[in-house]
Amino acid sequence: MAQAHPYRVPLAVAVLSTPAALVLAVLVIAGALPAAHALGGMAVIVAGMTLLVVWHVTSVRAVTQYVERLRRNQDEARVPDPPAIRSPGLDPDLVSAIADSARERERRRAELRAAAERLQTVLAALPDPLLMLDARGRIAATNPAARQLFGDNLAGRTLPSVLRNPDLLSAVDAVLRDGEAGQNVEFNVHGSVERTFATRVEPLPSPGPDGSAAIVSLHDVTAIRRAERMRADFVANASHELRTPLSSLVGFVETLEGPARGDAEAMERFLPIMREQAERMSNLVEDLLSLSRIELDEHAVPETTAELGPLLGRVVEGLALKAQDKDMAIELSGADALPPVQGDSSQLTQVFQNLIDNALKYGRPGTSVAVRAETPDNGRAVGRHGQTRAVAVSVIDTGEGIPREHIPRLTERFYRVDKARSREMGGTGLGLAIVKHIVSRHRGRLEIASEEGRGSRFTVYLPRAEGAQTGRAAA
Template identity: 50%
Template sequence: MPGWGVLLALAFGGFITWTVAISACIVLFIIMAALVLSRLADFDRVITYANELLSNPGAAAPILETSETAQRLLAILMALRHLWADRRDAADDLAKTRQEILDSLPDPFFLLDRQRRVVGANASARQLFELERGSNLAGRDLAGVIRDPKVLEAADAALLHNRRTEAMFTLPAPVERTFGALIVPLSKITADGTGLIIALHDQTERMKMDRMRADFVANASHELRTPLASVLGFIETLQGPAKDDEEAREKFLDIMLKQANRMTRLIDDLLSLSRIELREHTRPTDAVDINVLLRNTIELLDRQIKERHATVTLDVAPGIPTALGESGELSQVFHNLLSNAVKYGGEAGRVEVSVTVSDVRPPAMPGRGACIKISVRDFGEGIAREHIPRLTERFYRVDTARSRTLGGTGLGLAIVKHILARHRGALVIESDVGKGATFTVYLPPTT
């Protein structure tokens, strides 16, 4: 521009002819145009170069020869490319970590978009719904995964009102399980479209425990109420109609004593069960001589054995190691098993107790190596196969009336089971109806 101004001024002043001035202007214009075009071509090359690099982010960047200005532009583009690559790597790492965190959660977890379609799931969810990694879970409507209408309604409500909702549902197969679903809408939709999360929590065990607790309280109350009602009834009779009946008084007082003893036994058993449960997670540490323990226990049962005219034999193999346990609790185990064998082994029954070392542990016993095996065998009427797995449940009895008549509380084997769990031992029950029953206790040795 200043060049053209000077030429025009010289032409006006008559220092050069107009022809020369105009020709010089044209030459100047051509030079400028050539310069601008060469710069533009430079920028064009930079743009093509940048395009190629951006569409191929991993590739190395070759050197590009350009003018200094284009080089500066190129430097800015390259810096942006680096920044973008770093951000992309960070985003990839974040996505991987997020999946790792989700997979480490034991509870099933789903990520959904706002149209209720699955965006992602953790390993536990895939396993629960039998979906292999990589199977086409993404994009499925929630109804294609969890069919329960309660969950679908809760998910819709969470999306509609933008608030967390909850629902319970049951999966029938392979084993019936009840889950609680917590459904939470996210305040911001993430880059992958996640706008809603569903966390499942297996409630089967808790519900079972709740039911067991309620059943236990109902059973315990019932067991106590029956003798109590009988005692109260006899007191009323003794205060009223049988007031002066000497013979009835003797008879009724005898029954009342039996009922009161029954209540005492029940309360003792309930207390010992709760004490054992409290200590169940601390292992006993004493070295117990099983031979001595069994002899003492048999002696304690002497009266009951004589009353039933039973015979108890004890056969201890040589070299039995001491058991790792607590003698008070182990004595309770064998007291219960021996008293059952004497009670249910029939009048004048034979009870055989044997102690050996077993090289293999039963599947129910934790740990490895040899263990002490104590079998209590009777030759009574035995137990039908269907009852065996339930015998260690509290208050479970094959014949409630018979157990009560024989002074049972229905808690003996439950106590045995809990004590053995604390000792990391095991109880195995075998029986043939009509031929008797064998209750075998496995205990870990010391050392």
């Protein structure tokens, strides 16, 4: 604030009193007023003027100090009350106008601050990572999602030190350096798991207070791309699996219609093969439908209770003939003392049918398959909230085993260790995928352990029905 003139009051009094002094002087010179009276009058006038000027100057100073207080005011919620103005030389509306404009300014400031806070909250709540870049391409600000992905202390770092993708960097260059419009880039980030990001680089209309000139928003599309790839693979696999028996069938039909027409012996030989191929197609379609039905209600945990003991007994009985054909036996143990589990009987039947069928298929002739049911006390809990105690059923064979690298992929659809061999045995590679989806619907767990040359153990953990006790009484 400019300093007030030190002689402001005497100067103002002198200026204001000059006309009266001149009039009195003229009157004294004209002999109309005695000099003593004139001097007395002049003293009264100077005193009055001084009072008036001091009064006015005090009021002006009060207004000046008020404006200065407003300027310094940090407490935005409250605008100080204006001073009382008594000087007749100042319009009282002046100070109330100043106060009103200050209140209006504070209101706008509060609105702007609230809008900025809202924006901050929105950015913080966004699940997509955001990086604000300054004009030189350095990170000016980030949101929590970005910090979670790339770590803390991002501010001030260059973009390539965080994300080294050439397509992204050239999109940022195009926006920041060449002033081009927003750009879209999709790229993979290689970390412990590979992730795909659909990214938008957008210039800001004007630089932000933190210097940000462009925003980079990353949207994780890993799951979408994976689902797209899986869908494409699935269609390709399913068509391939259907085409193989179909082309064999068509081949036989053409032979029977052409060169082997009326050949009873060929017919006799071909018909069982044709039936087998047709059954294979039908099994495949059945498995595919079953899988899609299970997937449809995978989110809905079965509300019914299943008695695992009798269920396992029926499955083992149903496969006894197949075991016999291969000179194998199925030994069921622990099934008569099982508590009920929370589950869908027909789906659980499918699970154990598939597992025991595999054990017979990939087991060695002359050996037996053990189906062992237990109620482990210290096993990891399963169930809807991960707290329910489990019933464990293991299907153990002493067959060829599974090489370690294949184990994590066994439950993928159509995945087979030896495609040709499995197909030869009528397998489609959907059995374990069905098992996995049913077990996951039951909020259970599937564990696979195998040793090459020694055999495999497939263990299914299922949550006990709520309130179920271990023991014969509950079975």
